[in-house]
Amino acid sequence: MHVKHSNLDRFIISVNYILLGLAVLAIVVPLGYIVIASFMDPTVLLSKGLSFRISDWSVEGYRKILSNPAMLRGFANSVFYSTCFALISVTVSICAGYALSVNSLVGRNFFMTLFIITMFFSGGLIPTYLLVKNLGMLDTVWAILLPGAINVWDLILARTFFKGVPNELKEAANVDGASDWTIFFRIVLPLSKPIIFVIALYAFVGQWNSYFDAMIYLDNAQLHPLQLVLRSILIQNQTMPGMISDQLAMAELKRLSEMIKYSSIVISSLPLLVMYPFFQKYFEKGVMVGSLK
């Protein structure tokens, strides 16, 4: 940049730094508060607020959370749902995206319209619920994995990506006698790691953070994902069965439930927050491919 800055410009730039600094603080302070509070003795937290004295700290909340069966099961369920959901989403959108990227495909226009219409119109909550119910999928993992597995946005993303794969590659392989299947699996797929990664990440994160489908489709607590367990702790203020015995006094109950709230927030958000800086560039790539269509 060779632009010369005037005094006014320098002032604007300083204001810019200050405003961005405030934005960063607005995010770091609440998150930091939760993390620090999760390590604190709740009695001290409730009476004095945050403290930085080691003697006021405690890992009791984490011990309670990590020894709670509902929480652990929720965590395992969420890993399972998110992984399977990502696998299904990727398979469906990559396959269809590739087919739709072939210009000569007969009926391409029709199929594309069919998919795009669903971005604007939907049957709504009740008819979808009735369908899932009629298919006998209530209280099964399929209710979580299948209805949302097809995402038109991902499909368009994949299709855009495959359009960028040079045709010459496919033609050359064709001349060498490779079948369509071989071309797809041995040549096109290895080239599409970035798009597979982007779609898988989006699907995984989306499923990890969602609670609503599980809330309406799953009655059986054994199947509940992490977010539903969190909802009962954080929002419905339920202390989980088996976590706190009845003999404990109300004050102790209150103390423990506060503590559990903070540590459960940290435990459930940590995996994504720790992983995401490493994946940031892929996420950004996905947004950009999507925006340029």
Place this chain on the structure above:
Amino acid sequence: MANLAKAAQRTARLGEQRSIRSKLDYIHKNYFLYVLLAPALILTILFKYVPMYGAIIAFKDFSPLKGIWGSDWVGLKYFSKFLNSPNFTDIFFNTLKLSFYGLLLGFPVPILLAVMLNQIRKAGLKKNIQLVLYAPNFISVVVIVGMLFIFLSPTGPINQLIASVTGNPVIFMTEPEYFRSIYILSGIWQGAGWSSIIYVAALANVDPELHNAASLDGANLLQRIWHIDLPTIKPIMAIVFILAAGGIMSIGFEKAYLMQTSMNLPTSEIIPTYVYKVGLQSGNYAYSAAVGLFNSVINVVLLLTVNFIVKKLNEGEGLY
């Protein structure tokens, strides 16, 4: 979208020239493409189109025993029931207000952030700031609402501050008057950084020479942002705005539902939460489906209207 439509037209024209026989030939020879397409098609027809058909229960006296087709038609009975119900005005305007204010306040923030980020010349610093600004996007809505309850509780940190100044804690989560502000501000807190990515990407394409030239002509930084940076991202702003406006009746249901307390219902009950409650919790499937359909129709009308207006204002550039 425009390219897509053009390409589609071209293939359509090509398609007409082909005989049916050669089409069948093509399908036979390239059956593997259709096999690849099949899972997506089956899922879409089953989970998107079957429910669209199922939405006709809004016009029927649905009985689970008789099924969708066997139940009796009742016409617009459930629509007029909703329109005439005492809750209608409140719920309808709650939905509109929440979304409209959300759009009005939330739409400019990501643009502002992107323009501000674009001014940072040190690549490392810019990346670190972005890293922090995007982070809340990866926190689940359950945790976000959980944090709101913690921070805004009568004994929470914000009230400790307020109480030390005024002496009286504010009971945020149960007061109807605070619901919208909390909902919208926390939404901006969570989403603005992430939403700015698309503008940041577009701003990276601005030719630095333009800034140089304008600077030589004596334009200050604000003038250059106004006349060079903003026009560059205008088309993307239009698309993002249309899409946001089209979703105006359907946004944030999951969060609104979590934030509801029995006390804040006067402002927090919106059409989607109402649909969930009368439908799935009370079992009035047909009535609830009618309310849902009413909501979708308004959505589509809004999308078309906004697209039309933006097209007029934006020299013919709309979403479609």
